[in-house]
Amino acid sequence: MTRNTVRAWSVVHKWTSLxxxxxxxxxxxxxxxxxxxxxxxxALGTHGAYEAPPLxxxxxxxxxxxxxxxxxxxxxxxxxxxxxxxxxxINVTTGPRPDAANEDMHFASFDWTxxxxxxxxxxxxxxxxxxxxxxxxxxxxxxxxxxxxxxxxVFAAIVSGVVLYAPFMRKLDxxxxxxxxxxxxxxxxxxxxxxxxxxxxLSVVTLTGTINTxxxxxxxxxxxxxxxxxxxxxxxxPPARAEASIEQAIDTALAAAPNMRVQFVAFPGVAYSxxxxxxxxxxxxxxxTKHLLTPALIDxxxxxxxxxxxxxxxxxxLLLSGPLxxxxxxxxxxxxxxxxxxxxxxxVLGSGLYLWxxxxxxxxTDPVVAQLGDRPTLAPAE
Amino acid sequence: MSMSRKPDxxxxxxxxxxxxxxxxxxxxxxxxxxxxxxxxDWISWFALSAPLVAVVWGRLRRAR
Numbered sequence: 547m548t549r550n551t552v553r554a555w556s557v558v559h560k561w562t563s564l565x566x567x568x569x570x571x572x573x574x575x576x577x578x579x580x581x582x583x584x585x586x587x588x589a590l591g592t593h594g595a596y597e598a599p600p601l602x603x604x605x606x607x608x609x610x611x612x613x614x615x616x617x618x619x620x621x622x623x624x625x626x627x628x629x630x631x632x633x634x635x636i637n638v639t640t641g642p643r644p645d646a647a648n649e650d651m652h653f654a655s656f657d658w659t660x661x662x663x664x665x666x667x668x669x670x671x672x673x674x675x676x677x678x679x680x681x682x683x684x685x686x687x688x689x690x691x692x693x694x695x696x697x698x699x700v701f702a703a704i705v706s707g708v709v710l711y712a713p714f715m716r717k718l719d720x721x722x723x724x725x726x727x728x729x730x731x732x733x734x735x736x737x738x739x740x741x742x743x744x745x746x747x748l749s750v751v752t753l754t755g756t757i758n759t760x761x762x763x764x765x766x767x768x769x770x771x772x773x774x775x776x777x778x779x780x781x782x783x784p785p786a787r788a789e790a791s792i793e794q795a796i797d798t799a800l801a802a803a804p805n806m807r808v809q810f811v812a813f814p815g816v817a818y819s820x821x822x823x824x825x826x827x828x829x830x831x832x833x834x835t836k837h838l839l840t841p842a843l844i845d846x847x848x849x850x851x852x853x854x855x856x857x858x859x860x861x862x863x864l865l866l867s868g869p870l871x872x873x874x875x876x877x878x879x880x881x882x883x884x885x886x887x888x889x890x891x892x893x894v895l896g897s898g899l900y901l902w903x904x905x906x907x908x909x910x911t912d913p914v915v916a917q918l919g920d921r922p923t924l925a926p927a928e
Numbered sequence: 929m930s931m932s933r934k935p936d937x938x939x940x941x942x943x944x945x946x947x948x949x950x951x952x953x954x955x956x957x958x959x960x961x962x963x964x965x966x967x968x969d970w971i972s973w974f975a976l977s978a979p980l981v982a983v984v985w986g987r988l989r990r991a992r
Contacts, residue, residue, distance in 0.1 A: 711943070711944075720982075739983060739986050743979035743983055745951055745954075746950070746954035746958070747958065747976070747979065833961070833963060833964055875961050879969075880972055880973060880976070883957075883980070887980070890979070890983065
């Protein structure tokens with residue numbers, strides 16, 4: 547690698563890091579409690595007390611459950627119906643209109659065996675604040691897209707960091723931290739060590755985070771692309787009312803995909819459906835396929851199956867990006883590892899910032915330190 | 929330092945051997961729990977521990 551090449555990569559690393567460090571620090575710090583979102587909610591009692599009925603207790607008709615849910619929200623329409631995985635609980639989202647904004651939606655949970663409403667989910671708690679900050683910085687879609695762009699910048703910083711690792715570590719054994727040298731050299735070694743060992747994890751979390759920020763455009767593209775193809779015969783027809791039995795709609799969908807289970811149902815007019823259908827989203831029964839959804843479109847007036855088709859690759863990529871970003875797919879040990887790697891990433895960011903801030907104060911007596919100055923020249927490893 | 933000298937492949941391999949092993953282990957760890965429960969989870973935990981083990985090993989190693 548020539549001096550000019552190293553210098554060019556150094557400029558890339560410096561500026562991509564400087565531009566993104568503040569946002570990356572915010573994302574790493576807010577991401578840390580979000581890894582344990584479920585555990586924190588349970589500890590704080592956010593989910594409310596719920597004693598599950600004995601195993602085998604028969605569940606009620608979903609049409610009755612929907613009637614109960616809607617009776618509690620007069621004047622509203624059903625938007626989504628979802629099912630808890632580990633307990634007989636259904637969740638009903640309602641709103642004033644099918645295209646209601648998120649803040650106008652109402653979310654309620656019900657015991658599927660008794661139709662009793664579960665204690666409401668408190669809104670606006672500290673975890674909601676952290677989640678909103680992490681996802682969109684309270685700026686909606688522009689905030690999400692901005693953070694997605696920052697993800698690309700961070701990935702450039704990671705790639706340039708890997709390229710620069712070679713000249714720095716040319717004469718050093720892997721893992722060496724020169725603690726007896728100056729503070730700057732010591733933190734340079736920590737930066738290099740922590741940076742290079744977390745490359746794979748940080749790259750995956752960064753890229754999946756970027757994909758997650760594109761969730762709305764991806765879903766909109768899926769609607770315009772696949773959903774429009776699946777519902778071509780309905781084009782131009784007036785919106786349908788949800789007259790067909792939701793229970794039968796689900797049975798029809800499951801009959802078309804017998805090895806799947808229903809994750810959620812989108813009612814006519816909402817983002818994940820059409821003006822004429824119940825969109826029954828089903829997931830597989832393996833660890834991998836349970837993250838991949840297959841929608842079945844059921845005519846909301848007749849209850850007949852209109853179409854069933856797996857989500858396209860770009861939507862599957864979005865669906866897999868969720869677990870790969872939040873690390874919630876391998877039990878508590880994986881979450882703990884996720885948190886430790888997140889802390890390692892914070893140290894990489896902090897040490898990088900320290901190396902940049904202290905560049906002018908570096909004593910010229912140390913040949914390593916001297917060449918880590920403001921100019922993008924690199925120090926050889928000793 | 930002579931940046932104009934091309935690094936030989938042996939030197940490059942020596943520099944990147946351990947990071948590549950850790951990168952491979954991390955990728956296995958990231959995927960294992962996604963494709964299989966039980967053994968997949970265990971493989972994931974062990975493999976994804978590799979970066980942290982390397983850091984602890986580096987920290988305990990005698991500084992030059």
